[in-house]
Amino acid sequence: MLQKRGLKKVSLLISGVLFVCMALGQTELRPNILWIVAEDMSAFLGCYGDINVYTPNIDRIAREGVKYTRAFTTAGVCAPSRSVIITGMYQTAIGTQHMRTNGDPRYQPVSSYAAVIPETVKCFPEYLRMMGYYCSNNQKQDYQFEAPVTVWNENGPGASWKNRPVGAPFFSVFNFMITHESQLFMRKKDSLLVDPAKVTVPPYYPETETVRNDIARALTNINILDQQVGQLLDQLKADGLYDNTIIIFYADHGGPLPRMKRELYDRGIHIPFIIRYPGAQHAGTVNNDLISSVDFAPSMLSLAGLTIPAHMQGKAFLGKYKAKEPRKYIYAARDRMDTEYDRVRAVRDNRFKYMYNYETGKPAYQEIQFRMDIPMMKELLSLYKDKKLNSLQASWFDPGKPEEELYDTEKDPHEMHNLAADPAYRTKLTELRTAFQNWTKKYGDMGALPEKEMISRWWNNDTAPPVTSKPGMLKTAEGIMIHCPTAGASLGYRIIKQGQATDTPKRIFLSWDMSAIMNPAANGKAISAPPEWHIYDGKPLKLNKGDTLIARAQRIGFVHAESTFVQD
Numbered sequence: 001m002l003q004k005r006g007l008k009k010v011s012l013l014i015s016g017v018l019f020v021c022m023a024l025g026q027t028e029l030r031p032n033i034l035w036i037v038a039e040d041m042s043a044f045l046g047c048y049g050d051i052n053v054y055t056p057n058i059d060r061i062a063r064e065g066v067k068y069t070r071a072f073t074t075a076g077v078c079a080p081s082r083s084v085i086i087t088g089m090y091q092t093a094i095g096t097q098h099m100r101t102n103g104d105p106r107y108q109p110v111s112s113y114a115a116v117i118p119e120t121v122k123c124f125p126e127y128l129r130m131m132g133y134y135c136s137n138n139q140k141q142d143y144q145f146e147a148p149v150t151v152w153n154e155n156g157p158g159a160s161w162k163n164r165p166v167g168a169p170f171f172s173v174f175n176f177m178i179t180h181e182s183q184l185f186m187r188k189k190d191s192l193l194v195d196p197a198k199v200t201v202p203p204y205y206p207e208t209e210t211v212r213n214d215i216a217r218a219l220t221n222i223n224i225l226d227q228q229v230g231q232l233l234d235q236l237k238a239d240g241l242y243d244n245t246i247i248i249f250y251a252d253h254g255g256p257l258p259r260m261k262r263e264l265y266d267r268g269i270h271i272p273f274i275i276r277y278p279g280a281q282h283a284g285t286v287n288n289d290l291i292s293s294v295d296f297a298p299s300m301l302s303l304a305g306l307t308i309p310a311h312m313q314g315k316a317f318l319g320k321y322k323a324k325e326p327r328k329y330i331y332a333a334r335d336r337m338d339t340e341y342d343r344v345r346a347v348r349d350n351r352f353k354y355m356y357n358y359e360t361g362k363p364a365y366q367e368i369q370f371r372m373d374i375p376m377m378k379e380l381l382s383l384y385k386d387k388k389l390n391s392l393q394a395s396w397f398d399p400g401k402p403e404e405e406l407y408d409t410e411k412d413p414h415e416m417h418n419l420a421a422d423p424a425y426r427t428k429l430t431e432l433r434t435a436f437q438n439w440t441k442k443y444g445d446m447g448a449l450p451e452k453e454m455i456s457r458w459w460n461n462d463t464a465p466p467v468t469s470k471p472g473m474l475k476t477a478e479g480i481m482i483h484c485p486t487a488g489a490s491l492g493y494r495i496i497k498q499g500q501a502t503d504t505p506k507r508i509f510l511s512w513d514m515s516a517i518m519n520p521a522a523n524g525k526a527i528s529a530p531p532e533w534h535i536y537d538g539k540p541l542k543l544n545k546g547d548t549l550i551a552r553a554q555r556i557g558f559v560h561a562e563s564t565f566v567q568d
Contacts, residue, residue, distance in 0.1 A: 030133065030169040030304050031278070032161070032245040034236065036229055037173060039078070039140075039180040040256035043272040044222055052194050053219050057230035058274070061249055065276030066285040070350065072330045073253040073293040075099075076261060076268030077337060081253045081293060083115070083144045086123045086151075088297030088312035091333060092345075093443040094118060095454055096144040098336040099262075107338040107370060110451055114145040114465060116458035116557030119488025120311045123151040123556075124297040125171060126490060127306055129535050133171050134164030140175040148554040149533035150490040161241065171300070174232055178225045181256035184217050185373035194219040202267075202414055204259050205376070206383060206393055214376040218256055246303065247276040250296075258377045259396060262368070264332045264346040264355055265407075265415045275318075289326040290350060291317050313443060329435050335447045340366035343447050347436045352425075353415060354432030355405040365396045392416050404429070458557065470561040471551040479540030480565060484553035491536035491553055498546030500531070543567035 044050045047062035048069075074090060075081040075097075083089075083096035091097040094117040102112040123143070125135040129150065136159040137152045147155070154163060161170040177183070196212035199219065205211045229249070236242045254260050254268040261268060273291065294314035301308055302319030315323040334344040343358035371377050383389050384397045395416075406422075406429050407415040419425045446454055459465055468489050474481040482491055533552070543549055547567045554560035 030131065032169050032241060033171045033300060033303060034161075034245050034247045035171075035173040036232065036247065036249045037140075037175045038222075038225055038249070038251040038272075039175065039177055040253065040261055041179045041222065041225075041251035041272065042255035042260065042267055042270060044219060044255070045272055047274070048272060050219075052199050052216075053222050053226075054193070055222060055226040057226045057233060058249055058272075061233075061247060061276045062274045064280040064283045065247070065274055066282050066287055068273040068275075068287045068289070068291060070288055070290045070330075071250065071271050071273035071293075072266075072269045072291070072332065072348065073251075073271055074269070074330075074332050076253050076263045076265075076332070076334065078252055079103075079142045079144050080333075080335070082140075082142050084294050085252070085296050086125075086141075086143050086147075087117065087121050088124060088294060088309075088314045089117070089121060090294055090313055090331070090443050091144075092335075092445045092447050093313060094121065095446045095458070097333055097447050098451055099338060100142070101144045109336075109339050110455070113455050113458075114557045116466070116555075117145065118311065119555060120309075121488075121556065122309075122490060123147055124301060125152060126150050126535065127301055127309070128171050128304060129153065130537070131304065131306060132168060133304065134161065134168045135171045136160055136163065137173045138175065140177070145556050146554070146560070148490040148556065148560070149492040149552055150535045150554075153532055162239070169304075171304075176225055176228055178228065179218070179221045179251075179256065181261055181371060181374070183221050184214060184256055185375070187221065188217065188375065190220075192216050192220050193223045203416060204393055204396070204414060206380075206389060208379060208383075210375050210379045214257060214374060244278050246278065249274045258371060258374060258380060261371070262334065262337050262366075263364075264334050264344055266348075266353070266409060266413070267415075269332050269346075288350075289317065290330050290348075291327065292330040295327075329432075329439075331436075331439050333445075333447065336451065337366055338368050338370060340368065342366065345436055345440070345445075347432050347439065348409070349432070351408065351410050352428050352432060353405075353407045353409055354429065354436060356433070356436055357401050357403055357405070360403050361400050363397055363399055364401050404433070406432070466555075466558045468553045468555050468558040468561045471553040471563045473549070473551060473563055473565045475565075476540055479542040480549055481538075481540055482536050482551045484561075486553060486555050486558065489553045489555040489558075491551065492533040493536050493541065493552070494531045494533055494550045495541070495543065496531055496548040496550065497544070498548075 044053055045058055046053055046055045047059040047067060073081045074084045077099045079100035080091040080097050084091050096115045101115055129135050134153050137155040138159040139156045141147050161172045164170050194216040196216040199212055199215045201207050201211060250273045251271040254270055295317055298308040298312045298314045298316040299318040302316035302321040305320050308316060308321050329347050329349055332346040334342060342362055344355060346353060346355045384394055404420040405418045406420040406425055420429055469484055469486040471482050471484045471491060482493060484491055545567055549565040550562060552560055552562045
């Protein structure tokens, strides 16, 4: 028995080493990759030193993997940040900087639109699919544009690695909403798992019962998140995949509370980022390199051994094509938030943060209606009106703000003391100001354009978005060829067998699906899903008599177009 156990351990170790080699691009095999994505969460985790949360599952990922201490997003809010993550391009370079472009009309001053990004740019999972990966997303996208059907093999409730073809590597994303800003007020009557009396109140908040309760609510939601992550990891283990999958945990931007979300201070853009490699390689490692969310896309392609497209603006920090030198700076931007316009840019090195405010006549605080249901937000406004906040706490509501800000994040982690006017820091101010200017010059900044003018340019002064050309189908002796004259269009297709229209595949809600977590009654129930969209690779498609071929073409930001062919 002991001998068998020893052989099993050796087998697991060899398996782990094999998959690490794959991650480094040393074989032609591809590693499985799992993304666990939390919404609106700073690094409030046990593994990052927070004593008020209980996160054993996420802490285990860190204990068995690599914990990054200086990971940052390019925006302190969801949709602009997600557009960067999926494209590997800065939001200010591709016009996805406003929050958001397509949503509830109550929260945006312009009609909904999809950002028309450069024709060379594709969502990075499409490249993985071209190399044989099964890509699933469960289930949030929010990229500021409609993702072409070529991005995911499946997207939505039930999407997982479970539905992939036998032997196919997978890239699976699971998005957890429990830590989202909305859960601060939607769950305000639920029991707390964290004692409000024991939480740490940062100096930009007053010491009140309401503030403590809201902080405890945010931390309680993180406790629940950890339980949900545990369910997902249990499923991965049950499927025999835990030790041959690269597991990555991160948040889409910083914390959900007022003065955190939407801000470019570290509390708005600093995130947890943890990687567990197969076989727990590099267990317990702490990495202090600067990384940016614009680096995620090229890093995933590099992990899979794929060449990084030239248009990507991030740099790989993992895998075969890892950059030779770590980053010196990370960059971030803030533009319209819901109905409120502002324009702020930031650059940060390992210690200092520089911010440039284009709209100095506006307060840092914005009247964001979505967060007004957070009890703390209402109280802060009331206390400010009654002059019961100290000068640091009240500064958020000041009628204007300085053109430049500079913070020593080591001595002043809450970024409360602006050093921009201090002669002792003039050299650092000049250095970071120059880095900001060079970044803007290199990649451009579409935030300089009024939003309506930007849309008008994309739409060629029309009142409606451009439409992708209808895909053409050419019948040849070898099969059907698909083409589309629209530059940059992705081509997807479905083949529906004769009589298949009502015989759609079934997928199962699992206990760790977000849809099932939010609706427990759905657990274990089957759902119908239409035939999968495949990426057209330029080769002739063979059809049987009675088969229906549906082709869809879409350039990102354009309206998609479809054509149908029935084999006679």
